[in-house]
Amino acid sequence: MTGQIDVLTTGWSDGQTVEVGAQMYGLASDTIARTLFTAEAAAPAVDAVTASLPDIFRGIYQQAVLPPLLRRLPLPPNVRYERARNRAWAAVSKTISSYRQDGGPHGDVLSMLLKTQDDAGEPLGDAEIHAQIMTLLVAGIDTTAVALTWAVHLLCQYPDVQERLRIETTEVLGTRTATWEDLPRLDLARRVITETLRLYPPGWIFTRTTSAEARLADAVIPSETTLVYSPYLIHRDPRFNARPDFFDPDRWLPEREHTRGTLIPFGGGARKCLGDNYAMTLATLALSTIVAQWRLSHGGLPTPAVEPRMTLAPHKVQVRVESLESEPLADSIRQ
Ligand code: HEM
Numbered sequence: 587m588t589g590q591i592d593v594l595t596t597g598w599s600d601g602q603t604v605e606v607g608a609q610m611y612g613l614a615s616d617t618i619a620r621t622l623f624t625a626e627a628a629a630p631a632v633d634a635v636t637a638s639l640p641d642i643f644r645g646i647y648q649q650a651v652l653p654p655l656l657r658r659l660p661l662p663p664n665v666r667y668e669r670a671r672n673r674a675w676a677a678v679s680k681t682i683s684s685y686r687q688d689g690g691p692h693g694d695v696l697s698m699l700l701k702t703q704d705d706a707g708e709p710l711g712d713a714e715i716h717a718q719i720m721t722l723l724v725a726g727i728d729t730t731a732v733a734l735t736w737a738v739h740l741l742c743q744y745p746d747v748q749e750r751l752r753i754e755t756t757e758v759l760g761t762r763t764a765t766w767e768d769l770p771r772l773d774l775a776r777r778v779i780t781e782t783l784r785l786y787p788p789g790w791i792f793t794r795t796t797s798a799e800a801r802l803a804d805a806v807i808p809s810e811t812t813l814v815y816s817p818y819l820i821h822r823d824p825r826f827n828a829r830p831d832f833f834d835p836d837r838w839l840p841e842r843e844h845t846r847g848t849l850i851p852f853g854g855g856a857r858k859c860l861g862d863n864y865a866m867t868l869a870t871l872a873l874s875t876i877v878a879q880w881r882l883s884h885g886g887l888p889t890p891a892v893e894p895r896m897t898l899a900p901h902k903v904q905v906r907v908e909s910l911e912s913e914p915l916a917d918s919i920r921q
Pocket of ligand 1: 721722723725726727729730733787788789792850851852853854857858859860861862864865866
């Protein structure tokens with residue numbers, strides 16, 4: 587994570603305007619792909635998979651909203667989706683074969699999957715490993731990228747919070763890139779991410795289908811009923827959060843009161859996100875490093891329009907970045 591965050595933040599120049607969504611997508615996809623496959627031989631697969639994913643994400647969303655007949659016609663979006671899936675599938679399959687041949691382990695997720703046994707004590711087959719890898723890529727990249735993009739946008743909209751965060755990062759990091767060991771001291775950064783996930787949960791709408799008659803509060807729900815729920819609406823319900831539309835990272839201070847179970851950006855229960863700690867870690871380290879090294883502003887632009895995709899993504903967040911390396915940082919902030 588630290589290596590990839592370094593690549594991101596050293597790639598910017600003073601006074602540049604960056605398209606935050608694309609930058610965060612690059613960070614999340616490179617980091618997650620390298621967590622899955624670290625071996626040198628997997629580099630072409632990482633490139634092929636990360637290049638195919640945007641078409642795969644668009645395809646999954648379109649498949650979910652198109653009527654069944656249109657999903658099967660050879661329309662250009664369907665063809666692009668199919669081609670992208672085949673390309674990613676071929677790249678991952680080649681990597682699985684090369685890992686099986688060289689024997690590993692490489693200290694990555696693919697090596698772990700190759701050692702994993704199923705409930706019958708059998709090693710996982712290629713199709714199962716492939717499905718696990720694709721699930722992690724699809725579930726992890728866009729969600730984490732979108733969360734970081736909203737966080738940067740909110741820090742531009744609330745410059746007082748950005749300055750407070752800079753006091754924390756100056757103390758903990760100076761201007762260096764954050765590492766795992768810094769996490770316990772990046773308290774405000776974590777609260778900023780949590781509050782961002784409350785206001786803009788990337789997974790904004792989910793369904794559940796009852797497998798038996800169920801009771802929910804006073805309602806009896808028959809078996810085979812599909813229920814829809816939205817973390818976005820629950821997070822903004824004034825019964826659970828005072829001034830719900832206001833960005834206030836301090837509402838997550840431990841001494842403040844919270845209604846249990848009403849913050850659900852990662853879902854809950856048996857199907858809760860398995861990447862929650864990974865995502866929180868990457869987002870906290872990345873946001874802290876960005877704020878430690880760069881001042882962010884977007885000239886008071888209004889909240890960007892929301893793109894209804896698989897995730898609740900902002901449409902184009904353009905931010906001007908000013909380097910803090912040359913400023914006598916600690917003094918200027920503490921005054
Ligand atoms: C800010 C980032 C993320 C958010 C907001 C998020 C959100 C969620 C939510 C709400 C669910 C539950 C879906 C449901 O109830 O149907 C979920 C499931 C899942 N997430 Fe995440 N996620 C994030 C990052 C990640 C990452 C980084 C990974 C892995 C690299 C990941 C892997 C998964 C997987 C595999 C599941 C399915 C778990 C299961 O069904 O057993 N997620 N995520």
